Structures are given as structure tokens and as C-alpha cells.
Amino acid sequence: MDTLTPSDFFSPSKARQQRAQAQDWAQIDSWLSYKYAGRTVPAFERNEETLRVLRELSMANEQADEQRVVQERLEREALNELEEKRTHDDDRKILDTVTAHLTSSGSSSLDSIASTAVALNAPAPSAEIMAHTVLHHTSASQSLANQLAHIRTLQRYLQKQYALLRSQLSELQSNPAFSAPPSLQRQTTDQVRQTKHLRSKIREYEDRLSTLQSAHARGSRGQEVASAEAIADMLEQQSALDELRRRVEDLETRVDEFAGLPADKEAARKDVGRMEVELDALRRQRDGLFERMVAR
Template identity: 40%
Template sequence: MDPPSPLDSPLISPSKARQAAIQAKDWAYINSWLVRQYAPNPVPPFERNEDTLKTLLALAAANDTADEEAALFHRAREEALQGLKAREKAEPLQKKEILDEIEDYLDEKGEKSLDDLAETTVALGTLGTEDVSHAIIELTTEEFDAAEQVRRVEDLQNYLDKELDTLRKQLEELRTDEAYETPPDILAQTAEWNRGTKMLGAKAGEYQSRIPSLERTVNTRGPTIQQLMEEEQGVLRLKETVSTLEGRLKAFHCLPSDVDGAKLEYKRLERELNQLIRQRDRMFEGLVER
């Protein structure tokens, strides 16, 4: 049962009357809110005072705010679902319109590319674009690898061509340059150098054998400084002469000692050139077959 209203007292002041009217309005709001919350059951009895009123007002305000948020969320969710349903209904039609418009604007090359893509899809046994895109990427990678191999083979061919040109120039130089021609008196010169080398070797051995006797003479009588210097200069001159002759002989060791041998060396180099040419042709034929 509701408590008696302070407005019923005839001696109440206007300010208290306003406060009492506000409290009565708040209690009416709380009673209505409690009835909604406990419906269809009755509201249980409780102590009605100012503190209880403040607590119930705060609770009712929080509950109303939560109800409003829930209602807003529910309305937003319903609107989103309706939008998705409408979008799902319109999407096939939009796709068809887009595809029709694209097909209308395709030129002859575009139509051929589209047909090729369709044939590729059928050949791969898939209707999705993901597998086709992966296959195209793999084909592009394989094409790049093949192009890289072709480039390397071309580089190798260019290198072999340069080497062949160098060999041809060297062979031509061997044919025409007089510096590579065998002197007509090479045999006589070689024999003379050999004799000179043998003579110098014998002289060097003779001087080596004379050293002990000279040392004994030095120990008994003792040579002069002038004699030692002369002997040393003589030995140095002999060594220089021997080294010069040996160097001149080594320069001719790589060449045949006769004209026939030089011709054989030329033919050997020419055969080597022909082998390199055949090797290059085989590599190029193998590349073309790939």
C-alpha cells in the first residue's frame, strides 16, 4: 500500500509541496517500471523511503539505457541482414551485367584471349580462377627459366665464336708472319750453338778444376788482389755467355727442327680449330631442338 501523500496535509509549504510532487512522480515511474519488470507476477513489498527511491531510479535509468542499446543493436543487426540479403539477390544480376558489358567491349584480340582462357580452364579441369592463375604463374616461371637457359647458351656461343675468331687470327698470323717462319739455316745455327755451349761447358769445367790448384797456390804464395779480380771477371763473363746461349737455345726448343715438322704443327692447330667449330654447331643444334 502506498504511503499517504504529503500533499494531503493543509499546512505544507510550497517548496515542500513541489518536492513532494516530484517524489510522487518518481514513485509513479518506479511503480510502472517494477510492474513491467515483474509482469505477470505482482511486485513484492519493500520499504519505500528516499534512499530506496534514489537506488531504484538509478537502476531503472541504467536498465532503460541498456534496453535502448539492445534495441539499437537489434535494429542495426536486422538492417545489416536485410542489406546482405538484398546484396546477395542483386549480386548474380550485377555479375551478369558486368560480364555482358565486358564482352560487348572486347575486340578481336580480347575475344581470342578470353577463348584461350576458357580452353585453358577446361584443359586444367577446373572452373575456378585460382587454379588457373597458379598454372599461369608456373608457366610464366618455366618460360623465364627457359629464356634464362637460352641466354646462357647464347653467351656461351658468343664466347666460343670469339675464341674461334682468335684461333683463326692466330693461324693466319702463323701462315703470313715472317717472324714464325723457320730460318733456312736453323740447323746450322743450332749445331753451332750446341758446339759453343759444349766448348763453354768444357771451359767452365776446366776453370772449376783449376780452382783447387789456385787455392793451394794462394795458400802458399798468396795471389794479389788484382789477380783475384781478373779471375772473377773472367768467370762472370763465361757465366753470362753460357746463360745467353742457353736462353737462345730454349727459344727454339718449342719449334720443330725442320720445315716438315712446322707444317705438321700447323695442321694440328687447324684440326683443333675444326673441332671447336663442330662443337659449337652441335651445341646450337641441341638448343634449336629444345
């Protein structure tokens, strides 16, 4: 086998070829060791031609082994079929002999037993085995009948629920009560804008109040009694500030009622409809619980 030269390290294709040959030689060495079964493998020249011949020989040997395995399996199956045929021929002779000596009622009974065993798929035509088989089939049939009845009941319930959901969906799509007002988006935008404006006003008045309080504190250090006009102005501004705060809180409460709704009108309408359906479901659940409590 060729060895790697310094120039091969700069040739990826040559390096891949050398690695592939090394793997092939490793497989050939393993195959020869298996075939010689512990004996010493004869020495031979390791070149590309020898490697090609040994690869072809190993492939031919594997194919021959596979063909031999298939041939042995076919021979075993053929022998088994011959043995079964001999057994069937012997059983046939015994059956013919017994049938020939039976009366008409005995022959009819034998046919009945055989037909029953075949219909029940019983391993043997004994009375005990067929009785157990009949019991097993009866139990399985009853279990299947119960499951079928349960499935039919479930199907009827699902059909009823489907019809109810279809009617609720139709009502949600057609009833104007579940439709969002056309001006919902505009009202929400206006209220948000007013809220921002009032918040800025509150900050402005708070700054002015803080300034007046600071001036009043500085003036009170030099005077024992504050100016009546300054106090009246402060009280007026405080009252206006409280009024603005109440308006802002009112607007925030009204805006929070629409929290979570998308900006798109159709999407908001769908969300309102979904919430109405959930509310109806909770109401029905509450009524059902109340009825059960009353019934108890």
C-alpha cells in the first residue's frame, strides 16, 4: 500500500484516497483473519491490484454465504412441508376409516362438532375448550356492545353541542348587541389624548404649587402672618389640581374598560363576542350548580 508523502498533506483528494484505501485494507485484514480462524495469514504484496482482487473475492464470498443460507432455509421449509403432508395423509386415512363406520346421526354429530370448532376457531374440538371459547366470545361481544352504546351516546352529545355552538356563533355574528360601536376606536383615541394632556397639566400645576410653597416657606421665615391673597391663590390652585386629578382618574377608569382590546374594530368586536360567550357559559355553569344544590 502506498504511504503518505509530504506533498500529500497539501492534496486533500490524495489524502482522502489514502484514507479510503486504509479502511479497505482494514476490512480485508478482518475478513482474512475470520476465514483463517486463528491460523497465520500468508504474506502478500499490498498494492492496489491486490486490494481490488481481494475486495472482489470478499464480495463473492459474502454472496455465496447468503445464497447458502437461503438454500438451507428453503430445504428446511421443504422438509417441514413434506412432514406435514405425511401427517395430513395419515389423519385423512383415520378420518375416512372413522367416517365409514359411523351411523348417519354420528356423522351428523361429527360434522356439527367440526363446524362449531371451525366457527369458534377452537384449538381442539373438546367440549371444555369449546365452552371456554363460547364464553370468551360472549364476553367480548358484550364488551363491544357496551362500548358501541357509549360511543353512540357520546356522538349524540357532541352533535347537540355542535348545534348549540353553531346557533351561538350565528347569534354573535347577526345580533347588533354583540357588535362594537363604530366610534369605539375614535373614542378610545380621544380619551387617551385627553388623559395625556391632563397628566401634563397635573405635572405643570404640581411644579407651580411646589414653587409657591417654597416661596411661601421663604416668606414665612421673615413674616409671622402670610399674605391672604397668596393663601387664597394657593387654595384655588389646589382645588383646581384636585379637580384635574378627579377628571384624570375618571378618564383612566373609562379607558381601562377597553384595556386588552385590539385597535382594529373587527378584532375588538370578535374579542367582545368571545367574552360574551364565556360569560354565557359561566352563567349556565352557575345555574346548573344552583339547580343541583336545590335538588339536594
